[in-house]
Amino acid sequence: MSxxxxxxxxxxxxxxxxxxxxxxxxxxxxxxxxxxxxxxWWGPPTYPATVEEHDLTPGGNVTxxxxxxxxxxxxxxxxxxxxxxxxxxxxxxxxxxxxxxPAADMPTMAVRVRLxxxxxxxxxxxRSTFDSREQMEQLMKMGMxxxxxxxxxxxxxxxxx
Numbered sequence: 001m002s003x004x005x006x007x008x009x010x011x012x013x014x015x016x017x018x019x020x021x022x023x024x025x026x027x028x029x030x031x032x033x034x035x036x037x038x039x040x041w042w043g044p045p046t047y048p049a050t051v052e053e054h055d056l057t058p059g060g061n062v063t064x065x066x067x068x069x070x071x072x073x074x075x076x077x078x079x080x081x082x083x084x085x086x087x088x089x090x091x092x093x094x095x096x097x098x099x100x101x102p103a104a105d106m107p108t109m110a111v112r113v114r115l116x117x118x119x120x121x122x123x124x125x126x127r128s129t130f131d132s133r134e135q136m137e138q139l140m141k142m143g144m145x146x147x148x149x150x151x152x153x154x155x156x157x158x159x160x161x
Contacts, residue, residue, distance in 0.1 A: 002156050003149050008140070013130040015145060019152050022121040023159045029086035029115055031155060032056070039064065040158050044150035047074065052100075056083055062091070063100060075100055078111075089113040093128070107135035126152070 007016045021028055031037050035054035043049035047066040054062050062078040075096035082090035090113070095106035102108075110129045115122055126148075130136035 003152050006145060006149060008145060010133060010136065013133060013136050014127055015130075015136070015140075015148070016125065016127045017148055017152060019124045019126075019155065020118065020121060021124065021155065021159055025115045025117050025122045026086045027159065028122040028124060028155075031158065032089055032113065033085065035062075037158060038062075041151055041154040042066075044147045045154065047147070056080055056089070058083060063096070065096075073098070077102060087115045107131065107139055109135075109139070124152075 002019045002021050003017060004020050005016075005018045007014075007018075009016070031041065033056055035051040038054070039049040039051045041049075042051075042064065043066040046069050049064050049066050052063045052065070056062070058080060060080040062080065063075070064077075065073045065075045067073055075098065076094065077096050077100075078091040078093050080089075080091045082088060089111075091111050092108050093111050094108035095103040097103050107130065109131075112125075112127045112129075114125045114127075116125075128144075130139070
């Protein structure tokens with residue numbers, strides 16, 4: 001698996017995942033820029049994602065849902081803040097209700113994705129920053145850390161295909 005580290009920092013309210021891929025930065029960027037590729041890995045294997053809207057421009061929205069093993073759907077959204085292809089993507093990530101509206105009772109997080117060229121490919125750093133320790137702990141209890149590792153763990157197969 002290409003995930004090389006996951007650092008949970010409760011003091012700084014961050015969860016940082018580092019993954020290394022044997023593919024050029026431009027190819028790894030396509031995993032974010034192409035909604036059909038994004039949905040192949042954004043959800044953990046047992047909760048595949050379906051991307052409904054994908055506007056990867058500043059101020060744009062990405063909306064999606066993950067379908068669980070029993071057919072239950074979990075909706076989410078991104079509000080894109082920064083896009084600098086092929087190396088930087090920043091967005092606010094949140095949950096939606098069943099009608100696709102942002103769920104006010106659920107936490108949001110700021111996500112920063114950096115892709116940097118390495119000697120043998122690309123390093124992806126995905127840092128999620130939370131508004132409070134309580135929100136971070138809530139998402140950790142929901143399995144965010146494990147789910148993110150499982151999701152990113154699917155990328156190698158996509159790049160190899």
